[in-house]
Amino acid sequence: MPLDTFPAPRRLTRRQALAWSAALCAPALAHAQGPGAADRPLRVILPLSAGSGADGAIRAIQASLSKALGQPVVIENLPGAGGITGTTQLVRAPKDGSVIGVVSNNHVVNPHVYPSAPFDAIEDITPITVIGATPFVLVAHPSVQARNARELIALAKAKPGVLNYGSSGNGTILHLGAAMFVDQAQLDIKHIPYRGMGPLMNDILGGQVQLGVVAVAPAAAHIKSGSLRALGVTTAARVPSLPGVPTLAEQGLPRYELEGWIAAVAPAGVPPADVARLYNGFKAALTMSEARDALVAQGYEIKLTPPDASAAFFRSELARMGQVVKSASVKMD
Template sequence: MHTFHSIARHGALVSRRSALAWGVAALGAPALALAQGEGRPLRMILPVSAGSGADGAMRAISNSLAKALGQPVVIENLPGAGGITGTAQIVRAPRDGSVIGVVSNNHVVNPAVYRNIPFDSLADITPITVVGTTPFVLVAHPSVPARTVQELVAYAKAHPGVLNYGSSGNGTILHLGAAMFVDQAGLDIRHIPYRGMGPLMNDILGGQVQLGVVAVAPAAGHIKSGALRALGVTSAARVASLPQVPTIAEQGLPGYELDGWIAAIGPAGLPRAEVYRIYQGFQRALQMPEARDALVAQGYVIRLPPPEEAAAFFRSETARMAQAVKSANVKMD
């Protein structure tokens, strides 16, 4: 499975040097736009629940982004329907740069799992940039008699239908991540959908749900305390913040690979000057040590490709996730 990293290697995303060069070339346009945006709040819609990976990331850098843009940044969580509820508000927002959204993988998964979406996931948005990527981790409640992926697979095969896994909702990237694992390992494990990452984490910690694929950042503290057991990370390589946790791929499922990402978007038709202004705001914000360090501490690798490359990434990821959904046979329950 191709990841964000392999797409970058094959040219769908430019290097940081190219991105910065692109930003310098566009510096003439944003001066007027910056004056237009200064002072008024920037409403940032997050189609996820509070406590999710994307929510934590944006709250960690919002003060720096406000400084970089010269305007307050107001975050609004609008979770539901795998991100469709909040994204519907983003695509209907004024096309003046007063409202943006930050979406995750769910945005490109949804077209493959929902029959009726009230917008076109590609045509009705303006990609601004991909802020960063992050791996996920397969976790278990300590009551599950497994400490590795191999032990989990052996136990699940000996006890079909006994285990369950939770997700942040039907058809979400966390659902897809777990379903891909179950499918590739040939297991019989029941799915329990939640309304967002926060409620899911609460019930895994409480033992009401036994397994889940979750973002590294909100899980890391619980893993270190022993409240959750990390069985494997979903990325191609081990994660710096959890160096002792092997990848799922190196534990007998070599084809398994999945990274999360978050991206800034606006409604379709957002003026280029506003796109440049906001894109460069993210660039300046993430050059500030407090924002950069906060995002890295949450397990993100900072990306920031320019808008044209972000648009290419959205197109390629939409096609890739459609194939993954088909292969894992993910359907709305």
């Protein structure tokens, strides 16, 4: 606009001058602080208990993420109702990039087993990135007379209703993992739900429960010592840390494929600039050797994906888990 189109200048009062000065300085100050006021701590809600796989993973990269973002990162465990308690707090959090959550497969399982959840698993979040994924393995107590999944299927069909499997809780991904196996192999095996991964592992090791689908990393040492027997891994390809254990797909279940993933999300409505800043923070953190090595040590394969691809992943996983829940007839007991 030509200068001669502006009205003639007039004298400003002190209050007006201060207001104009603040307005002119605000963009520069916001730029210096970064979107989401990066001088404040980033609150990370984890809708899972301390000691879970997702908890260990995010804590492993906490220092690197803080360094990458240039702000403190505070992790808050809010477990309960399969993740619904913490996720409810997340979706109601400020939409300014100051609060995010780290969710797992349960986020897209819950809508199918908890239809009355007080939020929409897709519409009420803003995906930031899929962080990584870890394989699962079907394990048995050594007293079970089966060395692999094929032998287990034969044993279960010869003795219907005799065997049992445990899970970390009704509707959890470990429940679905075992239920998928039972469904696809058309077996009659009883489900015994536990309250978390720790109690489940303790009772499989103790022989109180015979079978279970668990994460590879915490099970690997027990498999190596012989206190657990690995019958098959759940991924499409064999797992490098268990090269001698065939996949379930190799053992007569060609449609079986499952892994445990974790992803960072924000509440719906967070500005794109904040989402980009947070994604770039995760991206930078996971280029740091200490973060990458820590995740790999916990059995994770890094699968960093940008926000758009992460949103598409959430939608596809929601549909896929719906089919799994329906086919396996998973119900809340």
